[in-house]
Amino acid sequence: MGSYAGELGVANHYDPPSLLRALVLGGQSNLDRFHDRVACPTNAVTYERLATLTQRDIPTLHALTPHRFAPILMAPGYEARTLDLSDGTRLDLLPTERTGLVPLRSDRACQYCPFCVAELPQHRLIWTPTLVSACVRHECLLVLGCHACGRTTAAQAIVVGHCGWCGADLRDAPTTSVAGDDDGLTAQRIIQAWFGDGSTPDWARPLVPDQPPNVLYRVIDGLQHHLQGGRRPNVTRGGTGWTYTRRGFIASYVPALLRDESLSMTPYRSYHMTSAVVKSLRAWPAGFHTFLDAYRERDDARDAPGHDNYNYVLLDLAGLYGLWMRTHWNHPAFAFVHEAFEGYVTARLSFSQKVKRSVLYHNGLLRAEKFVYIGIGEAAKIIGTNPEMVIRLLDAGVLARHDTEDKPKYGSVSRVEAKSLGAVWASAPSRPQVMARLGTGPHIVEDLADAGLLAVVNKPGGKGKQHWAFDPVSVEVCHKRFSDNVTRLDTEAGVIRDDLITILDVAHIIQAVDMRAIAALVRVVEGTLAAYHPVGGEVHLADLLFVRGDIEAWVAAVKDEQGWVNQEEARAIIGVVPKTFVFWMRQKLIAPVASRDRENARYFDRAEIEGFWDTYVTARDAAAIVGVHVHQLLKWTRQGVFEGICVSGRSLDNAYAYLFDRMKLIRWREGHMTQRELVTALGVTRFTVHNWEKAGRFARIPELGPAPWYARSATLIAPTNVAPA
Ligand SMILES: [Zn+2]
Numbered sequence: 001m002g003s004y005a006g007e008l009g010v011a012n013h014y015d016p017p018s019l020l021r022a023l024v025l026g027g028q029s030n031l032d033r034f035h036d037r038v039a040c041p042t043n044a045v046t047y048e049r050l051a052t053l054t055q056r057d058i059p060t061l062h063a064l065t066p067h068r069f070a071p072i073l074m075a076p077g078y079e080a081r082t083l084d085l086s087d088g089t090r091l092d093l094l095p096t097e098r099t100g101l102v103p104l105r106s107d108r109a110c111q112y113c114p115f116c117v118a119e120l121p122q123h124r125l126i127w128t129p130t131l132v133s134a135c136v137r138h139e140c141l142l143v144l145g146c147h148a149c150g151r152t153t154a155a156q157a158i159v160v161g162h163c164g165w166c167g168a169d170l171r172d173a174p175t176t177s178v179a180g181d182d183d184g185l186t187a188q189r190i191i192q193a194w195f196g197d198g199s200t201p202d203w204a205r206p207l208v209p210d211q212p213p214n215v216l217y218r219v220i221d222g223l224q225h226h227l228q229g230g231r232r233p234n235v236t237r238g239g240t241g242w243t244y245t246r247r248g249f250i251a252s253y254v255p256a257l258l259r260d261e262s263l264s265m266t267p268y269r270s271y272h273m274t275s276a277v278v279k280s281l282r283a284w285p286a287g288f289h290t291f292l293d294a295y296r297e298r299d300d301a302r303d304a305p306g307h308d309n310y311n312y313v314l315l316d317l318a319g320l321y322g323l324w325m326r327t328h329w330n331h332p333a334f335a336f337v338h339e340a341f342e343g344y345v346t347a348r349l350s351f352s353q354k355v356k357r358s359v360l361y362h363n364g365l366l367r368a369e370k371f372v373y374i375g376i377g378e379a380a381k382i383i384g385t386n387p388e389m390v391i392r393l394l395d396a397g398v399l400a401r402h403d404t405e406d407k408p409k410y411g412s413v414s415r416v417e418a419k420s421l422g423a424v425w426a427s428a429p430s431r432p433q434v435m436a437r438l439g440t441g442p443h444i445v446e447d448l449a450d451a452g453l454l455a456v457v458n459k460p461g462g463k464g465k466q467h468w469a470f471d472p473v474s475v476e477v478c479h480k481r482f483s484d485n486v487t488r489l490d491t492e493a494g495v496i497r498d499d500l501i502t503i504l505d506v507a508h509i510i511q512a513v514d515m516r517a518i519a520a521l522v523r524v525v526e527g528t529l530a531a532y533h534p535v536g537g538e539v540h541l542a543d544l545l546f547v548r549g550d551i552e553a554w555v556a557a558v559k560d561e562q563g564w565v566n567q568e569e570a571r572a573i574i575g576v577v578p579k580t581f582v583f584w585m586r587q588k589l590i591a592p593v594a595s596r597d598r599e600n601a602r603y604f605d606r607a608e609i610e611g612f613w614d615t616y617v618t619a620r621d622a623a624a625i626v627g628v629h630v631h632q633l634l635k636w637t638r639q640g641v642f643e644g645i646c647v648s649g650r651s652l653d654n655a656y657a658y659l660f661d662r663m664k665l666i667r668w669r670e671g672h673m674t675q676r677e678l679v680t681a682l683g684v685t686r687f688t689v690h691n692w693e694k695a696g697r698f699a700r701i702p703e704l705g706p707a708p709w710y711a712r713s714a715t716l717i718a719p720t721n722v723a724p725a
């Protein structure tokens, strides 16, 4: 508007052009505490006089002033100042210094595009906002002040095209091209669109959070404000009121500014800063988090004592957060910034006592449930145990140890993991709970305990196994060991192998070598047997799948290793007909190794089979040992002489073949003597033996006959007691 009024002045040959100013404002100083300004009038009287002079209506004139920026510059939650005209029209006015900050350059210290001025000597309203620093049409930085004398350029000077101080042609001002700088030009195009028609252009919507432009403007302004060191430079006075306490921050976040030695808010500085800040809105909140990272790495923070200290981090962020949130961004419209900030902190620090004591938490700016990671104490509370138990869980790898910036002594725990474990541990794990957790039956749970894969902490006497209580860590460790060792199979996606068998099938196969399902499970945990599990959900032992070939190879290996033979091999070694072999098996004279299930037993210990004839003898061999004819032996057997020595035979169990216990038979033989043997042992004649027997000194054994047999005790007759024949 300043330009417009000046333009009118030139066109109407007022001399000097500023005479119009005097005409419009004349006598008004008494009407209001504030001097009104032609460039940005706030009084109805000013508008009315302008309307009369220019023959334009008041809304048209209003649109030519920076007041048209009011909606974008108005912070959410503020009532706009308005100008009520006599015809009832209500026009927005810019906020005052007291109701909001007015980041506009003064019409006495303008910036301009020399190319635009060359095309049309007018001061463009879009050059007024501080955040505007480039001409997006000519892709160059705006020029601030006179290139020849360095003094400020008033809007009127732009209209006449010459410096008001030295007369230099402003169209000759050298420019800095930004052609090809996408980040910077994109930022300028977005911001200038907001100041233009007040909305985010469609092409720019994916680049910024989905929020109203006045809210986004506030965020950009606040971030830039912070880049500048916390104090707003006095740009309205053409300004260099620029504090520069965060040099390191600016250097790390806006590296281009390293080249700028000036400390004033030049278009160059504004351009790069705006470019960097608008970039921090991208991929929200990732860009913002990058900004916060840079903020925390700035020189003055990094050099601060205790920078690595957790408390310092919280305090430092509290300072930053408090400044923005509680002063400029406290309206609900800024909730998305709060969330992004909270997301930043809660993803990097674990929730602990320190957080609970922090200002941020105290003020409700951080919510406990938003923390991704938690400390040991908090984890213990969630799981329903004590911190020592949590440390054990971490050491055992049941809970993963996470690194967070606060670097707690024992590490940090994922809140989600702690919660799911807490759900599992709703009470101390009993046997049914362990069964549910592992997805298996009671016998397997007992076997796992016997195998040392589960620790039973409480075995109440007399109450039975259903009252066992398990060490929860061991349950989780056990579950984790299975989870870590099974391969997930996407059966839904068609990964179906027809050679897969269940744990029940496995149990059936390995029974043959005297093993049960637990043996397969132990091998899974040891990583020596491949197991598969459908994808999705927790690993359940009952759902484990195995490759049939693996199991068969394993059984064969066990058989070889143990020196086991199958039934046919065993029968061949003993050398009997199958019927006899089976009969002896049934009589438990031959025991397969898989003693638990004889019906399915198929393997025999080779050494045991080969030693069969060391243990037992046939009737023929038994007769040889006793020294009688086999018919005699069998007769005695039928008479019961070899009770306990004959283990099988027709008279005993209706077997086809007789079988004797070799050792027992030998011992029997040693306890009995033929008459010849007795004569030799006593060293007397056969006649003397006959006489002594007649005298009743000893007796022959009546069951044994017809040849006389004596007990070995017959030899114990003391010579002194022997009467002469
Ligand atoms: Zn231009």
Ligand SMILES: [Zn+2]
Pocket: 146, 147, 148, 149, 150, 151, 163, 164, 165, 166, 167, 168
């Ligand atoms: Zn000059």
